[in-house]
Amino acid sequence: MEKVQLGRRLFYDNRLSVNGLGSCSTCHLQHLAFTDGRPHAIGVTGESHARSSMSLINVAYNSNFTWASRRLQTLEQQIAIPLFNEQPVELGMAGRETVLVADLQADSTYARLFQSAFPQSDDHVSIDNVIKALASFVRSIIAADSAFDRLLYLDDQSALSESALRGMRLFFSEKLNCSACHQGQNFAGGQYVQGKLQEPTEFHNTGLYNVGGHNRYPEADPGLRSESRQSDDDGRFRAPSLRNIAVTAPYMHDGSISTLSGVIDHYAAGGRSVDNGQNAGIGSANSRKSELLTGFELSSVEKNDLLSFLNSLTDHSALEEQRFSKPEDDR
Template sequence: MTDSSHPHYHQLAALLLASCSLLAGCVGSSGTSLDDEGASASSYDWDIPASIPLPVEPDDNPMTSAKFELGRYLFYDTRLSANGDIACASCHKQELAFSDGNQFPSGTYGDMHPRNAMSLGNTGWFATFNWARPDVTTLEEQIRGPLFNTSPIPEHGITDDNIELIESEVRADSTYQVLLIAAYPDEDANSQWNFDDHLIPALASFVRGLTSFDSPFDQYLLGDSDALSASAKRGLSLFASERLECTHCHLDDFTLTDNHMNRTWNYPTSNFHNTGSVLVYEEPNRGVYEVTGNSSHFGQFRTMSLRNIALTAPYSHDGSHATLADIIDTYSQGGKQGDYSVDGDLSPGFTLTDDEKTDLLAFLCSLTDTTFISNPDYGNPWPDEDGNPIGVTENPLADASVNPQCQLD
């Protein structure tokens, strides 16, 4: 369990939280009202450090192990698509921290999505879930998008024309019959199991339960001074410094994003920024402006968590940055000064020596949680075509010493 009285924890928290007051002009709202009731009470075993406040569980979809397990089967099932070829796991692969390694994912009809597939992990603590949709504030809402949306592309391609066929296939599967009854024990065994009432809540439960708190960085916060190399410790100091301004957006001490919430806060913090990550923002990648039509929101996108960042290339909303070193260089230049300037002081620019860049990369690579990407509870539960367990795919790039993201070119 994390010891929140440990000096490493307090030092980092002070460095990161000191930046909160500097976040101005961002979409969303902040709250400072503390509510301790229920902060550590749950019938679900979250298996997280004691110092981490629990995420919010929706009143109409509380976490249970049975719903999580049903959601795991659904997450890896390609039958939940128009052509039977796309599962949630098609764009969210465990070995890549539930990203897909591509600049753009493709849907069931072969269309390319204009935005990079987000990684998953600790999503239960996120205030919003979409690159540029402040109005999508629950996982249940977010999951509906890939399943049913036709814009910007049909991803899973589920429509009124095929939804009953897909639901009937789920209902007829003996594996799902057992899982559904276990997940919803108060319902009749002959219930008309459906997306709205059963499948989407289960998928949300699985994604909400994907927790990642066992990286070297976390072990350092636990008090293991040797968990971080000397280079990574120097990189942490750079990361938390006013010189680089990283913590203006990646400010939280455990989610490493300013788009977060938990049970101790009555109101979420959901910020979106234009950090100048690209030169031109073109439709449909114009940020929150695509939703609001407000010109001040042009180019503003959600702050991604940096957890497992070394495994989730390429980067940015459009996957246009191939490497972490590329991202560092972009922000060291103050962002790309294109058709709209960046938000205030979020990308002021800075100068780093090659040694300092190496140290910053070492810190970012210390955020890789090998337990998370190898946890069999998060893996594909379905057997292969020969009836053998599929198991978890190993990723050699989890080793920072061989991961090119962790070294300068």
């Protein structure tokens, strides 16, 4: 509990950035389910990230982190990246570790919180403990009170509208097969339930790009290939959670689809064509596209039903719950 309290304060503290202009919360806004509403995250020095900020809700269950990594298997590993990454700079704390520790030590509130959270540590205030506390707070961001949850866990028969119920059946149908990738309690890939790996950690090329007809994604972000160096991994990304999806626009790893309706159109077409510019190409013809993306036909009523269901996955209380927000005495 102490670690969570400390992590919450650190999460909102601009001292965790090189120029005091941002914190974790800059790119992870609570009212947007801890995303930032931008196609690409912007670091504190103005550098643009290749990817869109991911939601932090229920990431405690993830078996791997970020959009495309097999290596990042703990939140602690992941949190070090925005803190110290230099290409691009996110919070820009590389080389500032000593200054940060001294700053936090000099703050009597932090000194007390670190001591209470890490009583066994020789150095209560340390970068290691900063990361551990942040991870503890992020793990505490659990939300499971959407309309869908009320149906699923509380048997509330009135939780979902008729339209959302039809959309739910479509979502899980063989015709659409959305749940082949968006699985389990978080509607995502790779997650743990009660300590067991419930869903496989898989990465998918969804036919967003086919730059120049070469079966490639833009070099700025080739997905899992940037980690594995394997050409087959080009354009492969993890299936993100669909919880709270209605408030996390824009969509896809690079925010290149602005609405949920557009996302459904993309999957219905079995991929996307980019007509102009340096990324032009027919994504649906990308030979590395997942075999699961075969396209489907939807009537306008069915599409609305599916959207109703996706809207039912929002836990509105989590978007304003105080225990996830900036501490009162730190405002």
